[in-house]
Structure formats: C-alpha cells, structure tokens
Amino acid sequence: MELLEIVSAKLNERFPDEIESAALLYDYPVFTVKKDSMHDVLKFLKEDEELNFHFLTTLCGVQTPDEKQLGVVYHLHNMPKNYRIRLKTFFDINKPEIPTVTDLYPTANWMERETYDFFGVRFKGHPNLKRILNVDEMDIFPMRKEYPLEDQARTDKKDDMFGR
Template identity: 55%
Template structure:
C-alpha cells in the first residue's frame, strides 16, 4: 500500500471493532467515525499504536452539548497521522446526567490540558485523569459555561426593546 486513505482506514477500523464503530462522514477528506463509549479507549490506543496507521498526534479534544437529546454530550477527538498526513475525527456520545468517559492521558500525555479544558467548560468527568481541575475559569465557579442550559440574554434588559428600534 502506497498511501493511507480514508477507505482503507475505515475498513481497518471496521474489521477490528465491528459494530462498535460506525462511519458518520467523509467530508473535506476527514473521516469521521462514531465509537461506542465502552470501546473508545481501545480505538484510540489502536489508532496510536498500530504500526501501519501511526496516529501519534492528538490535535484536539472537545465536546458539544445537545441538551434535547438522550445522550446530551458528544466528546470529539481529532487525531493526526504525521507519517501518512491523514486525520480522523472520533466522536463518542455520553449521557447528560453523569457525563464521564475514560481519560486519554494514558495514551497521549498531551491530552491532560485538553481534558482539563473540556471539564472546565462542559463538566465532563475524565475517569483516571491525574489532575482534573479547572484550568481557565476561577476555581470556585459552580457552573460550566459552554453548556446550553442558560438563556443567551438577560430577559430584563431594556436596551433590546422594540420601541428603541422603531418597531
């Protein structure tokens, strides 16, 4: 095989993990897969340590909050194979009542601050993280600002009234 592409990568993941991995998209030459939470650690470990794939660079970990869905949070990993110059996006859905997922710091040391940031803004608990505490917000903050649980504007604001805009 000369060049690693998304088709080959998907076949390799599908044959290794079966129904625990599903293909979501291939937009902009970026393969996006959905992984069951029970196999996320195994999939990420496989991507990094497989001698053929070599996804050694964790670019980002973030989350998305969908408050109206049953599984309210989606954790998103962006991983890059510098050897083959190919990227993959790995998504995992978790419930919103007790959002927790295994840490990726045992795979990539650089996941430490990315997971702390995701915890700080979304309240996702990364199980096994060596130092999970706030990194950007104040320590005594009791809310997670990126959750879509709060109104976008103060309903008591007077400068947004229609009469000020001729309506």
Template identity: 50%
Template sequence: MTNEFVLEAITREFPDSIISVSEPYGLLTLELKKEDIKKVIHYLKDTSLEINFLTDICGIHYPEKEGNELGVIYHLHNLKTGFRIRLKAFGTKENIEFETLTDLYSGANWMERETFDFYGIKFKGHPDLRAILNMEDLGYHPMLKEYALEDGTRTDKNDKMFGR
C-alpha cells in the same frame, strides 16, 4: 493512507463499535460507542496506522438529542503521512464520564481539563481533573446550552443596536 483503508482496519478490529461514518470535507469521521473510544484510539496509535498526534479534544452539547446530549470529539493525526481522523462519542448528561487519554498522549491532560471545565465531562483516571480556565468555584459549566445568551436584566443596551 486513505479513509477507506483506515475505516476497513477499524471495522475489522472493532466491528460492533462504529455507530456512524461520514466524510465531511474529506475528513474521515466516526461516531463510536462511548465505552470503546479509548480502545479504538489505542489501536490507531499502536499499530502500523501510527496515528501518533492528538490534535484536539473538545466537548459538544446537543440538548435536543435525548440520551446523547453530551459528547467528546477527538481529532487525531498521523504526522508522517498527513492523515487525519475525527472520532466522536456521546452519552447522557447525568454523570458523563470518558476514560482519560493521558496515558496515551500527554497532551490530553490540559485538553481534558478544558473539556471538563467548560462542559462538566469527567475523564476517569485523569491525574489532575480540575478547572483550568474558569474559577474553581464558578459552580456551572459555561458552554452547556442551558443558559441565556444575554442578561435580561440589563438596561444599558438595546437589542436594536445589534440588528435584533
């Protein structure tokens, strides 16, 4: 199975869903419309392509990309052929929500909870969407690039010690 073969199959089934295509380091990477991501993943899993393993789900935050600040990245794998694919979808920071993949891949449960916990991205239909690593009452999502890296009030360290 090749990148060209899989891309042709997805393009044939979902011609209006693909926003961009790239192959960094040989890994087929597609940016898709947010509303079509689950349909494409369902297609990849239940056809002869047999993309049968969800390797990872993670969030990403690009505060400078107006209208597409938050995104979810899916890494999928065909364990028989060794083929891998990366799918991305983006949306606005306000009320961002994706459909859950827990009905397709049971391993998506904790990955979606982690993405919610760190980025605040909601997964519609998730059976138990709550914090998994942070305290439930934390009040913010720590991986968003909205917070200072260092505490400006600390006096016990000097930035020159760290090469800054």
C-alpha cells in the same frame, strides 16, 4: 485507497459493533464511536503500524442540540503520512463519564481539563481533573447550552423580526 476506507476497514475488522457511523465531512473522515470503547479505539489507532495516529491535534467537548447528550471530539494526525481523522463519541448529559486518554497522549491533560471546565465531562483516571481557565469556585459548566450568553429575561434586546 481513500483514507476513510482504510480506517473504516481496519476499525470494522477490529471493533465490529462499536463504530456507529463513518462519513467524509469536507476533507475529514469522521467516525462516531461508542463511548465505552473510545479508549480502546484510540489505543488501536495509535499502535497500529500502518495508521499510527501518534499526534492528538485537539480534543474538545460539544453538546447535542436537544441538550440531552454531551460529546467529546478528537482530532488525530499521523504526521509522516499526513493522515488526519476526527473521532466523536456521545453520552448522556446526566452521566458524563469517559475514560481519559492522558495515558496515550500526554497533551490530552490540559485539553481534558478544559473540556471538564466548560462542559463538565468527567474523564475517569485523569491525574488532575480540576478547572483550568475558570475560577475554582464556579459551580456551573458555562459552555453548556442551558447557560445562554445574554440574559434571556431581557426584553429590550428581543428582535422578533429575525427570529433570534
């Protein structure tokens, strides 16, 4: 049976209302989960005997193109069976709060700090939620789309031909 079906069946049985979507993107099964149950879903996936996603490959932030929502993306891995899945959750940009997963995966510590540093996602219960790569005095979250890389007021670099 395909991994997508196995995980969907398990998740739908245990969390009937919390899974917003499930799809196969390229080689990865991807699930969108409601933000409040993210921690429970990860805990279930880690502790379930068959799935046992014991390894957090990476965790990163994203922003939706309408700039109204932020998201966190988790890549999980079960090494013995070589199962890999991706979980996403989205929440309002004005209230970017989500429970930490450092209690399940110690490696999430710096990954969550990095996500906080660049997107301003506040991980509730994180032991040391401080900026990690940027200077402590910084007062913006630079990876958000509202901070463009180049100064948008400049006219000398405008290139209307290509619609940049």
